[in-house]
Amino acid sequence: MSKRIVVIGSGAAGMSAASAARKASKDAEITVITEDEDIAYSPCAIPWGIEGRTGWDDIVMHDPEFYRQSRGIEVVIRTRVESVDGEKREVVAGGRTYPYDSLVVAAGGTVFVPPIEGKDLGNVFVVRTVRDGKNIQKALEGAENVVIGGAGVIGLELAVALRDMGKKVTVIEMMDQVIPRIADRDMADMVQMELESRGIEFVMKAPIQAVKGDGKVEAVTANGKDYPCDVMIFATGVRANLDIPKMLGLDIGQLNAVIASPTMNAYRRGRLVPDVFVAGDLVQCESAVMPGATMSQLGSTAVRQGIVAGTNAAGGKRVFGPVASPWVSMIGDLQIAGTGLSLGLASWYGIDVVCGKAEGLTRARYYPGGKPLTVKVLADRSTHRIVGAQIVAGEEATGRINWLTSAIVDGRTAESFLADSENAYCPPTSMVRDVVLAAVEDLCLKLSQ
Ligand SMILES: Cc1cc2nc3c(=O)[nH]c(=O)nc-3n(C[C@H](O)[C@H](O)[C@H](O)COP(=O)(O)OP(=O)(O)OC[C@H]3O[C@@H](n4cnc5c(N)ncnc54)[C@H](O)[C@@H]3O)c2cc1C
Incomplete structure (x- = not known):
């Protein structure tokens, strides 16, 4: 059978x-x-x-x-x-x-929604399925003000999409930076600035206390203040x-x-x-x-x-190995990507880290259209193993974060990565020495001090 x-x-x-x-x-x-x-x-x-x-x-x-x-x-x-x-x-x-x-x-x-008053009011959504997306799209017809709960990657992607639709968007976040768990403050701040320049308002260090309205949401309360809205979306974690x-x-x-x-x-x-x-x-x-x-x-x-x-x-034989969980997101005109541990996660796991960082361009300096590129790499202070990396760039973050992910999964030290790594090059695609290598060089210097 x-x-x-x-x-x-x-x-x-x-x-x-x-x-x-x-x-x-x-x-x-x-x-x-x-x-x-x-x-x-x-x-x-x-x-x-x-x-x-x-x-x-x-x-x-x-x-x-x-x-x-x-x-x-x-x-x-x-x-x-x-x-x-x-x-x-x-x-x-x-x-x-x-x-x-x-x-x-x-x-x-399932999307975690804090157990607060009014969370089940009309026009209050989570986003998980296409049905959720269609329902949100319908509710947005005629809506002016939208509050997004949570400044993680999904919350920020939604914020840009709704702002581009002409909505007044307020993001309410309980931590003091965007993408708080997986991005470091210096990298996350670049993203927040990009979004603020697009007219998105941020309310930070403000746990959402209540959702108010009569049948439908009319305001969201955080830090004791009411933020009026016609639609509210919880993007508060899974x-x-x-x-x-x-x-x-x-x-x-x-x-x-x-x-x-x-x-x-x-x-x-x-x-x-x-x-x-x-x-x-x-x-x-x-x-x-x-x-x-x-x-x-x-x-x-x-x-x-x-x-x-x-x-x-079905009777086959395959195995799934340990993960560094590389992620990438396009938020406005910026790509932000990460892999392995952020500073916050490293401290949660009790790992003392050293950071190296470099800024450059995604193309040769003289080639038109190059975009700013910032690379940050984290290593364990005692073993020098690369344990995390983050990138903010105008383009081409994915390939670079995948490269660093392989280094993490292979257990490479910063020094061995710097000694052995090669990058492909032509002027329209990268600098002759990729910014990833400059960041790891900075990391090696810091580790040697
Ligand atoms: C808005 C959004 C943006 C995202 N962006 C990214 C991204 O850019 N990159 C990335 O890597 N990841 C992203 N993710 C995360 C990614 O989508 C999820 O990690 C992935 O979809 C998880 O897949 P899954 O199959 O485990 O779960 P799901 O996609 O949630 O599927 C679960 C399935 O189980 C079914 N189910 C549950 N309970 C029952 C039951 N009792 N009976 C029958 N069926 C049941 C559900 O109907 C559903 O079909 C994003 C997620 C969201 C919501």
Whole structure:
């Protein structure tokens, strides 16, 4: 009998798992169950979908019919999984029972909304799905003032999109800098200045206290002051969705996410569960920087984990390694990218770091169109290992942050990176000696002092 594989969730992790399972097994019966109405889309594009820069149909790449016809995968949409029985190996959803031989749990995350008065008023949103994006877009018709709660990357991407739509945008953040967890203040300040120059207002060090209104939001209170608004969006962080893992009794780690083996199997009471795989935002990963767990919660990580989980669910053999979690965002005219630890995360993990930094251009000085490029690299003071990096640039941040990510994952010291690293060059694409190398040279100098 062919193997029955059930995947819960149709996001980046779930659909990657289903497709990888099909590649690994021609005859497996593969069923994806999801409460979403749209599948196989990138939530990363939602801010631009709301703005209208990309169409909703462009974001959603395939529908269930595509998966049925071209990959032999059944996708059951608008159907919530109500229960899972790990002993009987059965999933119950929409009144039907789906028996499985292998189960992939890819139920993602949920937006954390602080438990405050008025959070359920009309025109108060979170942003996670295409449906959320469409609802926000509709509510914005005729709206003038928008408050965004949270100055993380998603909050800032939304702020720019809504400002470009002509809205008056106020971002309220409880910390004292934007992108507080994963970016350092000096790098984050460049981004905040760019956004302020576009007319976006920031209210910092201000935990949101209440959302006020009569049926619909009319104002948001922070630091004792009311900020009038017609639409409010919470972009206040993501938590692992543990409903299904708890039904299965899977082990939850210290970061309140599911513990997974390198094969993406889950554990129950410390023992590997051979027929249950997990992937995506509900999983805690092993860090490439220091021994221990970290949260990645990136689309790129979800796809990689999904491929490993799906392949192994179908009987294949793949492993998922430790992560540095490189990220990049386009915020206004600036790209900001990071990898590994920020100063804040390093201090949280108790790692004493030294920083090197350099500024230059994305092209040769004489070549037209070059944009400013700032690179910062962090190393462990005692081992000299590179543990993190951040880039703010007018263009071309992605390749550079990926380069530094490889250095982190390979455990390179600043000195060995400087000695061995080469950069490709031509005047329209970089300086002859890339700014990354200048930053690492500065780092080596500081480490030697
Ligand atoms: C606005 C936005 C911008 C982002 N930008 C970036 C970016 O630029 N780069 C990047 O790398 N990452 C980005 N991310 C993060 C990235 O989108 C997520 O890390 C990724 O989508 C996680 O994928 P996932 O499959 O784990 O979860 P999800 O995409 O959340 O999928 C979870 C799935 O599980 C289903 N589900 C949950 N519970 C049940 C149940 N009980 N029954 C049935 N189905 C269920 C849901 O319906 C959904 O289909 C962004 C996220 C957002 C929201």
